[in-house]
Amino acid sequence: MSALTATHPAPSFATLAWRQYRLERRMFWRNPSAAFFNFMLPLLLLAMFGAIFSSNQDDLDVIVPGIAGMSVVSTTFSALAYNMTAMRENGVMKRMRGTPMPSGAYLLAIAGHSVTNTALQMVLIIGSGKLFFGVDWPPQPVELLLFVLLGVVCFASLGVALSHVIPNNESAPAYVNAIFLPLIIVSGVFYDAADVPSFLAGIAQALPLTHLIDGLSAAMVTGSGIDDQISSIGVIVAWTVFGVAFAIRGFSWEARRN
Amino acid sequence: MAIEVRGLRKSYGDNEAVRGVDFSVRRGEVYGLLGPNGAGKTSTVEILEGYRERTAGEVSVLGFDPQQRPRALRERVGIVLQSSGIYRHVTVKEALEHFAGFYPDPRDVDEVVELAGLRGKESARTRTLSGGQLRRLDFALALIGDPELIFLDEPTTGFDPQARRGAWDTIRSLKALGKTVLLTTHYLDEAQVLADRVAIIKDGKILVEGAPSELGAGSGAVSYRVAWRNGSGLLNQQETDDPTTFLHELTAAALARGEKLDSLSVTRPTLEDVYMELTA
Numbered sequence: 285m286s287a288l289t290a291t292h293p294a295p296s297f298a299t300l301a302w303r304q305y306r307l308e309r310r311m312f313w314r315n316p317s318a319a320f321f322n323f324m325l326p327l328l329l330l331a332m333f334g335a336i337f338s339s340n341q342d343d344l345d346v347i348v349p350g351i352a353g354m355s356v357v358s359t360t361f362s363a364l365a366y367n368m369t370a371m372r373e374n375g376v377m378k379r380m381r382g383t384p385m386p387s388g389a390y391l392l393a394i395a396g397h398s399v400t401n402t403a404l405q406m407v408l409i410i411g412s413g414k415l416f417f418g419v420d421w422p423p424q425p426v427e428l429l430l431f432v433l434l435g436v437v438c439f440a441s442l443g444v445a446l447s448h449v450i451p452n453n454e455s456a457p458a459y460v461n462a463i464f465l466p467l468i469i470v471s472g473v474f475y476d477a478a479d480v481p482s483f484l485a486g487i488a489q490a491l492p493l494t495h496l497i498d499g500l501s502a503a504m505v506t507g508s509g510i511d512d513q514i515s516s517i518g519v520i521v522a523w524t525v526f527g528v529a530f531a532i533r534g535f536s537w538e539a540r541r542n
Numbered sequence: 543m544a545i546e547v548r549g550l551r552k553s554y555g556d557n558e559a560v561r562g563v564d565f566s567v568r569r570g571e572v573y574g575l576l577g578p579n580g581a582g583k584t585s586t587v588e589i590l591e592g593y594r595e596r597t598a599g600e601v602s603v604l605g606f607d608p609q610q611r612p613r614a615l616r617e618r619v620g621i622v623l624q625s626s627g628i629y630r631h632v633t634v635k636e637a638l639e640h641f642a643g644f645y646p647d648p649r650d651v652d653e654v655v656e657l658a659g660l661r662g663k664e665s666a667r668t669r670t671l672s673g674g675q676l677r678r679l680d681f682a683l684a685l686i687g688d689p690e691l692i693f694l695d696e697p698t699t700g701f702d703p704q705a706r707r708g709a710w711d712t713i714r715s716l717k718a719l720g721k722t723v724l725l726t727t728h729y730l731d732e733a734q735v736l737a738d739r740v741a742i743i744k745d746g747k748i749l750v751e752g753a754p755s756e757l758g759a760g761s762g763a764v765s766y767r768v769a770w771r772n773g774s775g776l777l778n779q780q781e782t783d784d785p786t787t788f789l790h791e792l793t794a795a796a797l798a799r800g801e802k803l804d805s806l807s808v809t810r811p812t813l814e815d816v817y818m819e820l821t822a
Contacts, residue, residue, distance in 0.1 A: 292646045292647055293646060294613065294617060294645075294646045295643060295644065295645075295646070299643075300643070300644065303640065303643050307629070307632070307636075307640055310636075311629045311631050311632060314631035315630070315631050371627075374627030374628075375623070375625055375626035375627035376626070376627045376628060376629065378593070378623060378626050378627075379621075379623065379626040379627065379628065379683070381593065382591060382592070382593070382616065382619075382621040382623070383616060383641065383644045383687070384613050384616040384617045384644045384645060384687070385644050386613065537593075538593070
């Protein structure tokens with residue numbers, strides 16, 4: 285029949301990725317609880333800790349990059365672990381897999397959606413840092429961009445990898461928070477990681493968030509250059525390699541059976 | 543041929559779910575795969591849909607190997623999975639418009655809304671839809687790309703009788719449009735009413751294949767049933783593989799005795815008789 289039917293060219297990869305991205309954005313804002321936890325929580329914490337530390341500029345200089353680092357984690361790692369689990373278990377991914385939507389375009393759209401949230405939060409955190417907490421505009425914008433990018437790739441891949449371990453929707457919050465809450469406490473989101481007991485400091489030094497916050501702090505507050513952050517970059521990249529390997533390895537388009 | 547399957551096998555570890563299945567589906571045909579749970583229906587269909595890799599055998603769907611997942615094939619196929627999800631906060635119309643954007647020549651959204659029986663629900667969010675309405679949305683999303691071939695994996699499971707009639711009407715209208723449909727179902731009446739041909743599958747093998755009305759007859763699976771009342775009014779029943787000879791002898795004997803055979807009937811086995819016999 286196709287010989288007689290006028291056929292149009294198939295929509296391009298970029299078009300499909302863009303349409304999917306816009307759908308993800310729209311759906312995100314329609315789900316108030318997801319929007320709250322993924323988006324508002326870091327800003328609320330910033331406001332609260334900012335108020336608590338308002339008399340001490342040293343503490344404010346710690347909390348602003350700390351919350352920025354936490355935002356990278358919550359918008360990528362936590363959000364993707366939840367989303368990928370939910371879409372896999374609800375059967376959305378399996379349905380998508382049966383359409384002409386290229387898998388790469390679909391995954392790119394989901395990743396792009398997460399990264400948009402990261403970018404929006406960075407703008408809000410840096411803006412409030414300047415307006416309310418006496419933290420000047422980032423002295424090293426290129427370094428800032430580099431660390432946000434490194435953090436996004438690292439924690440996004442770890443979030444996808446975690447989703448492979450989560451067996452169902454109901455247990456997703458337990459898995460994510462079991463990692464997220466200790467991670468933000470140990471990694472010095474709320475205090476200077478240099479001030480903690482040595483056994484905790486040792487753990488912290490092995491974790492990527494500590495190094496992301498170090499990098500963000502250098503870019504946003506102290507202004508020390510990329511040259512001083514090579515070891516931090518090394519740790520983040522090592523976790524990224526681990527995250528990407530497991531994100532690809534365990535990937536499934538279908539709900540876990542039983 | 544829309545679908546050709548030769549010597550298809552699928553193992554999950556030690557468990558051999560599909561053990562050498564052969565069948566073909568002609569273009570424009572509604573083909574039913576019938577069988578109990580665990581018979582291998584869904585494994586077979588999901589191989590044809592490109593979800594699973596086969597262990598052995600030859601498979602062709604619209605001339606493509608589905609295992610390669612070519613986009614050109616996915617553009618021409620519509621899939622209603624046994625279960626699948628959709629964004630909870632999307633409206634029916636948005637979902638259809640979005641999915642229409644995946645295809646080179648999609649159908650009109652309003653037309654598909656009408657065809658799937660979703661009129662009046664266009665602006666409802668999917669989380670507010672009933673199970674039956676969600677199933678109709680599954681249909682609508684499978685049809686929006688104007689596919690030549692539609693896979694329906696137990697499309698009416700859990701439907702109330704009225705909703706099933708509605709789904710049947712939709713499937714009939716697909717046939718009227720010249721679409722090819724591969725249907726799996728538990729429901730024998732559904733296969734009887736909709737399918738041009740059915741295959742009964744059990745333990746990963748096709749036991750019998752044919753038009754629902756002819757299945758069993760001649761295959762030797764189930765005999766003809768002859769029933770009559772004898773001279774004393776007692777109801778007799780006899781199953782036979784050779785109704786011609788049996789009737790000849792029966793009527794000859796009755797004539798010789800001067801009896802009438804009240805309520806004489808010869809029934810062909812229904813699809814249900816065949817199914818129960820084969821899958822018991």
